[in-house]
Amino acid sequence: MKKVILISSISLYIINIIRKIRTHLGINTRDIQKILELDPDGNILGAIESSSNSAKYHDQHLNKLALAFTDKSFELGYNITYTLNDFYPPIDFEEKMVEKVIVKIDPTELGQTGTLYLLLVEESNAFFDDWHTSKEIAQYCGSKAEKNWEAKDFTAIIDQAVKKGIFIRKSEKEALFKRP
């Protein structure tokens, strides 16, 4: 008996655009808690990106996210500077109450970091339950994103994921990776 949650079209637009950008940049729940200076064990993102909860972002959140997304973007070499305007809809956007529908992100819209993050963390794709080489990971992500990616495209990204604890490496000698 799911009750439909209605929120403003503007708030929903912001939620979905943040979701898209953070996925593209490989930013997860824990990162968001840290960016927003909230309890590390909390999950504000879970509430905001839930279609059964009316939570939404406000400007103080958006300011912190814009600063953090900019840093991450430069770290990944995308070199995009974000402002709150990047999260807001165009001015002529219609103000109305809409059902809170969180967009499903297609890997074809993403780069390597985003695709790996989407499949590994957001969608908990079963592929990552087993050990794989960088080449296998690159091929699998490429097949989902409809791109021809190679192992070298993923070396740094996998290293980052291991550092963040969302990937584990089998051993020093064996470059095999899976979800922890």
Place this chain on the structure above:
Amino acid sequence: MTSRKRKLLNTTFPAISFDKILLFHKARTEKGISAFECSFLLGKHDFFIRDAENPFKSTLIDPEDSVHLSKVLSLRECNPETNKFDLYKLEVEEHKIDRKKTKRIIIIKNDGADLNPIEMIVEGKEEELETSLFLSTYEKAQSYFRELIKNGYFDSTRTALEIFNTFRNHHEFGPNFHPRFLIQNIRYFLNKKSGEPILDNSRTNLFSRRLFFKPLDFKIESDKGAISESFTAIGINTFQQANKWVSDLDYNRNHDKNNVLTLFEEQCGTCSTKHALLKRLADENGNESIKLILGIFTMNSKNTPKIKDVLAKYDLKYIPEAHNYLRNHNHILDFTGIGVNETKFELDLLEEVEIGPDQITDYKVQYHKEFLSRWIETNKIPYTLDKLWKIREECIAALART
């Protein structure tokens, strides 16, 4: 303008919100749109912008209001640059200029922040700022306003921004039109003492923005039919008087719902018989814009607190309930007389269908039961239709208890 009294105060304010307020303040003062005029077009209370510009108040401009204000001020973007500070430490100097006017000089005291003082005048409600926008005249604005009323523009509810945009889109006023005379005219058409109170502003939309509309009314012609005759016989001569009479009647089930005059005889009614009567009255008098609606809404403990225990007993979050009301153009009219808030009610609506006044009995029950059957199946509700109907009856009984 010499200051007489000076007061120095310190406060903190969310930095990005303060920057946003400055952005809008600059835009509106450059265009010569006063704080009151901005608040009015935003559809909020008269001092909303004045409060937002006051660092000692907690009023913030949220994303919805930001986009709305940007539309009012014809801005392309509604946000300042990002800000490395979370909170600004503000030093505020208040100068009393005269009896009505205060000037604030604000300095951001954070390390590394721009130390240039920011000046803001605290405006009175009727303050008129100098403007380079096109003002037109009060009379010309009124002439077009009357044309809109005559053409049925206000039969639908309108926000102040919608009305402003209608003026801006009109060749006589254009995109650079200043809202001053428009606002003065809206207030004139609301003013019961010294204006022509044609418009109603008692409603707000789901974003708490004030709505303006011309309430439906017509003279009841006694020779138009049995219902018109019954109303005029008890001294009720207009549709609005009839609405009030119906709304004031006790809320009770009627013995014979098929008798179109049952309300006059039993002096009570429910949502179905009350609104069917008003629909028939409108039809008799040739007002076809009024529609009788059967709506299915989520009856829950929030909108109907009296059923809280029944829902808890059967582990239900809500139960889809049928309700009758009227629709005129884009808004709901509810004269059940049990305090239904039409705006909030729309949020709980699951489905609605237009019906005829003779469909308030068997058809209504059938439609409701069919909806419940689909709802049971879709939501895997662990009750049969018969059982759910009994639960619903329990809810109605709980509602009737005082």
